[in-house]
Amino acid sequence: AQSVTQPDIHITVSEGASLELRCNYSYGATPYLFWYVQSPGQGLQLLLKYFSGDTLVQGIKGFEAEFKRSQSSFNLRKPSVHWSDAAEYFCAVAPVIRTGGFKTIFGAGTRLFVKA
Amino acid sequence: GAVVSQHPSRVICKSGTSVKIECRSLDFQATTMFWYRQFPKQSLMLMATSNEGSKATYEQGVEKDKFLINHASLTLSTLTVTSAHPEDSSFYICSARRDSSNQPQHFGDGTRLSIL
Numbered sequence: 001a002q003s004v005t006q007p008d009i010h011i012t013v014s015e016g017a018s019l020e021l022r023c024n025y026s027y028g029a030t031p032y033l034f035w036y037v038q039s040p041g042q043g044l045q046l047l048l049k050y051f052s053g054d055t056l057v058q059g060i061k062g063f064e065a066e067f068k069r070s071q072s073s074f075n076l077r078k079p080s081v082h083w084s085d086a087a088e089y090f091c092a093v094a095p096v097i098r099t100g101g102f103k104t105i106f107g108a109g110t111r112l113f114v115k116a
Numbered sequence: 117g118a119v120v121s122q123h124p125s126r127v128i129c130k131s132g133t134s135v136k137i138e139c140r141s142l143d144f145q146a147t148t149m150f151w152y153r154q155f156p157k158q159s160l161m162l163m164a165t166s167n168e169g170s171k172a173t174y175e176q177g178v179e180k181d182k183f184l185i186n187h188a189s190l191t192l193s194t195l196t197v198t199s200a201h202p203e204d205s206s207f208y209i210c211s212a213r214r215d216s217s218n219q220p221q222h223f224g225d226g227t228r229l230s231i232l
Contacts, residue, residue: 034220043122043209043223044160090159094220104150104221108159 002027004093006107013081014115021076021110023091032094033074034104035065039087047089050074061085086114118144120212122224130232131202137195137227139210146212149193150221151185154207166193200231 003026013019025031032051036044048059055067065076074091091107119142127135139149148167152160166172166187174180182204184196193212197204207228211221 032220036223041207041226041228043120043225044211046220046222049220103162103165106159111157 002031002093002105004091004105004107006089006091006110008110009108010111010113012113012115015083016080019076019078019081019085019112021089021091021112023074023076023107025072025074025091025093027072027093030067030069033065033067034092034094035059035063035074035076036090036092036106037061037087038090038109044090047076081112081114083114083116086112088112118212118222120146120210120222120224122210122227124227125225126228126230128230128232129200132199133231135197135200135229137197137208137210137229139193139195139212139224141191141212141222144212144214145190146193146214147190148213149187150211150213151183151193151195152209152211154209154226156207160209163195197229200229202231205229205231 005024007022034049035047038044047063048057050057050067058064063078067074088109088111090109092104094104121140123138151163154160162175163178164172164174164185166185168187168190172185187193207226209226211223213219213221
């Protein structure tokens with residue numbers, strides 16, 4: 001069965017430090033991959049997506065993610081974290097199924113804390 | 117970018133009341149809309165998938181008669197929580213997607229439902 005694993009429940013980084021949030025997926029073929037961010041009490045905002053092509057994708061707010069097929073990973077990175085980046089981050093997978101539609105599967109989320 | 121509006125953002129009502137939540141795609145036609153429920157500090161749980169003009173597809177364990185979903189147009193889906201009870205209190209989030217397998221989901225800001 002398809003699954004998404006975010007190994008870290010929460011991460012704390014200092015403002016200005018670099019960030020990497022891990023995401024691993026389990027699926028028979030390369031799925032579509034997404035990262036979303038959720039601020040408290042709000043919905044989810046799409047940060048970036050990967051469908052095909054260049055394995056390093058750029059997103060909004062200075063985030064990027066790299067797809068590594070050999071590791072079944074799609075880790076999210078940011079070179080320098082800002083206090084406003086504190087939020088919950090969800091990795092998501094969208095396998096294409098033959099009926100033409102698909103369901104997005106979400107990881108459990110990683111909560112990012114930023115300290116001054 | 118694509119905008120999804122969800123209304124109301126917060127509802128507090130008495131047990132036994134029915135509550136309707138609206139989800140609108142403001143600048144694109146959403147053939148498919150999704151309804152999620154999110155418990156505190158947890159990931160999103162897909163409740164149902166609705167396609168415009170057809171019956172919603174509910175996930176296992178979700179009561180169809182309890183959570184009525186209507187997707188009458190390409191820009192509007194509604195979720196009605198019928199005869200709500202305290203255990204229905206939760207954060208409900210909708211998302212919308214253009215009918216293409218390479219399109220991401222765009223999320224509303226969620227509705228905080230509190231049943232007294």
